Amino acid sequence: MPHARPLAGGDVPRHDGGVAALRHRAHGHPHAADARRPGAGALRGALGHRERDGRLLPLPSRGGDVGHQPALGAVPGPPPLTAVRASLVATALLALGAVACRDPYPHPRFLGAGSATPHRGGTIRFAFDSDLNTIDPALANDTVAGVPTRLVHEGLVNYAPGTTAVVPALAERWEVSPDGRTYTFHLRPGVVFSDGSAIxxxxxxxxxxxxxxxRRIPSPGAENYRLIVGFDEFRSGRSPHLAGLETPDPRTVVLHLTDADxxxxxxxxxxxTSVVPRRVVEALGDERFGQRPVGAGPYLMERWEPNxxxxxxxxxxxxxxxHIYLDRIELDLSVARHLxxxxxxxxxxxxxxxxxxSTADYLWLLSNRSWRPYVVRQPGTLIGGFMMNTEMAPFDNVHVRRAVTYALDREGIARARNNRISPAWSLYPPTIPGYRADNPLRQRFDLDAARREMALAGYPNGVPEEVTLWLGEGETGSIYGDLVQADLRRIGIxxxxxxxxxxxxxxTLGRRRTVQLAFTGWQMDFPDPSNFIEPNFHSRSIQDEQSSNHAFYSNPRLDQLLDRAKVEGDTAARIGLYQQAEDILLRDAPWAYMYTSLNIFVTQPYVRGWAPHPVWSDYLGEAWLDLPTRDWVAARHAHQRSLGSLGALANPFTPMGAR
Structure with a gap:
């Protein structure tokens, strides 16, 4: 599903809400009266201050631009950058060194029991720093909402654990016609919703x-299925049913396409495409169903306390x-990142x-050998950057948009984030077919070119009106906002x-003629260039509300290429069409691409059976807990006693329960 996100440096929307008091866990963990890390907290405060406010210090600016102030009339000169970004890294590293010796949690508090066999029981809890609106699969359109939606709902097919291979789910098998235009799915016998009603x-x-x-659900995912026969007639209300969908018997679903896809x-x-129970939806209504969902997934909704x-x-x-082992999964919402x-x-x-x-947490984990066995790093499939609304001034002018793409110092921004992100110069991430590292049209940092584009746009002295940049709330959104704010001031924006x-x-982002400029991005739904380009840039993805084309960008030539690529049978030709489409976007610049993600995860030692999925973000539905847990210190002392004094000196304690 589309993952349009109010990104904050590869992040979900930042929402600095409160947090409930620490509680006794179902695992048998002792109550933690004080979970604070004074040293790291001080570091985060210092780092956040430097990244937000320290940018205004009168320090030298970047590279060959030292001391240069562009002639932009009354527009103030840009804030200094290079020394500030360097100081952010130095501050973090120095603070980390000071914190390490007195940190109250230099190692995990609990280990697993040492079992190699999955077993049931326990509750996994993790948190996000934003709230969500719905768990309706037709509407859930962001990464945070996607986590419980994936756990509560199920469709005909799914992805195999850890891969992008499509495997049976509620359908036990399917057939595809020789021409690729008809799909016949056969339901498993006896499948039911979580309330026990038959599917x-x-x-x-x-x-x-x-x-x-x-007319009922303004779903941002609807356009994905336009090749189903009768799509336009049904969408327009000319037909009461979708002609290409047949249900010849209770266990068979047949879909006819206009072209092979x-x-x-x-x-x-x-x-x-997850199945929902008609009786429940009609009884509750669409909005309430999104808050009290009933599905066919591995978990069911027990309680939702908004925010x-x-x-x-x-x-x-x-x-x-x-294959589902956990008793419960708890998602804490609106919890600030540092908490x-x-x-x-x-x-x-x-x-x-x-x-x-945070960046401080990331650096601390990498430097800590007790936690390192439980850290997982994964190349991301997220593209982050800035959406420019092509229907709103000044971004209805292509030269202004191009100027923005030239003004972003992506490598400097990545360095300021301790390289937790990789600079991006085009739409497709390196792991996606169609990526070209040597594309001459790719976006780049070039202040002279940016100023030339501003002159061509009619703004040689800068845009007179202030531009509003929408961001996800929180520390990281503020950091990125400040960095980019300074970059754009260089060219008079x-x-x-x-x-x-x-x-x-x-x-707000999906509402027409409302947001001028926004920090956003796209998380892969499936490993194909079509998933990055169609929902974000095809004109059919434009709606007055719930638009997934947030730039409201429309180009008939791009639409034609995408429509051809969708049904092209030759793989090389198909990828070539998507590359041509990307070139159009690089020229028209509805987005300024900024980075691709590097994902970092860490679990407690007793969390087993989990690995990051290439498609489903934060999916722990099939994880299990190695219970009962053991106290880390007691386990270490017992280990050393078993080795004897000399053995303990020669064999430092190795964490048990690592994957």
Whole structure:
């Protein structure tokens, strides 16, 4: 599903909400009266201050631009950059050195029991720093909402653990016609929703026609399925049903396409196509169903406290229940990043994802050998950057948009983030077919070219009006806002930052003629260039509300290329069409690309059976807990006693329970 995100440096929206008091865990962990890390907290405060406020210090600027102030009339000169960015790294490293010797959590508090066999029991808890609006699979359109949506709902097919291979889910098998235009799915016998009601082919008809009906659900995923026969007639209201969808018997679903689509099974694995129970949806209404969902996934909704916590319980009726081990998964919401990591170190959270870790936390983990066995790093498939609304001044002028792409110092920004991100110069990440490292049209940092474009736009002395930049709330959003604010001031674009919580951000970003400039990005739904370009830039993705084309960019030539590529049978020719389409975007510049992600995760030692999935973000549905847990210090002392005094000196304690 589309993952449009109010990014803050490869991050989900920042929302600095409060956090509940630490509690006794179901694992048997002792109550942690104080989860604070005074040293690291001081570091984060210092680092945050330098990154937000330190940029205004009168330090030398970057590279060959030292001492140079562009002639931009009354527009102030840009803030200094190079020394500030260097000072951020130096401050972090020096503070880390000072913190390490007195940190109260230099190692995990708990180890697993040492079992090699998965078993049931326990609750996994992790956190996000934003809230969410819905767990309706037809509407959930961001990474945070995607986590519980994936756990509560299920479709015909899914991805195999750890891979992008499409495998059976509620469908036990399927056939594809020789011409690639007809897919026949056969449901497993006896599959039911979490409330025990039977799932039949009619439930899929109801779910998909609900998804594709714009008069009922303004789903951002609907356009993915336009090759189904009768799509336009049904969407326009000229037909009461989707002609290309047949349900010949309760266990068979048949889909007819107008053309072969090489990505169709990927599209069927997206959360949008999950089945929902008609009886429940009609009784509750669409909005309430999104808050009290009933699905067919591995977990069911037990409790949702808005802005605080979602509690999911194992679904005993799940078709593959024998592979689900956890009793519960708890998602704490609106928890500030620094509090997430402090609670993780105190043993109150079991998993910390890429967006739980500040730069200071990241550096600290990498330098700590006790935690290092539980850290996982993964090349990301997220592209982050800035959306420029092509329907709103000054970004309705292509030269202004091009100027912005030239003004961003991507490598400097990456250095300021301790290389937790990689600079991006074009739309497709390096892991996606169609990526070209040597594309001569790729975006680049070139202040002279940026100023020439500003002159061509009619703004040789800068844009007179201030531009509003929308960001996810929180520390990292502020950091990135400041860095880019300074970059754009160099070319005469004055930026006013507008932080917003996730729910407000998403609702506003997809609303026409509302947001001039926004920090956003796209997380891969499936490993194909079509997934990056169609939802974000095809004109069909434009809606007055819930638009996934946030730049409201329209180009008939691009649309034609994308429509051809979608049905092209030759792989090389198909990739070539997507590369041509990318070149159009590089010329028209509706986005200024900035970075691709590097994902970092860390778990407690007793969390087992988990590895990051290339598609499903933060999916721990099949993890298990190695219970009962053991106290780290007691286990270390017992280990040393078993070796004897000389053995203990010769054999430093090795963490047990590492993957």
């Amino acid at each position: 039949t082919s009619d439930d899929f008809r109801y779910s998909w026609e609900r998804l594709l009906n714009p 090489r990505t169709f099974l990927y599209l069927m694995a997206m959360r949008f 605080t916590r979602i509690t999911l319980r194992r679904n005993p009726r799940f078709w593959n229940a024998s 997430q990591f402090m609670r993780f170190l105190a043993g109150e959270l079991d998993y910390a994802h890429n967006y739980s870790l 004055r930026v006013r930052q507008r932080p917003a919580s996730g729910s407000i951000y998403y609702a």
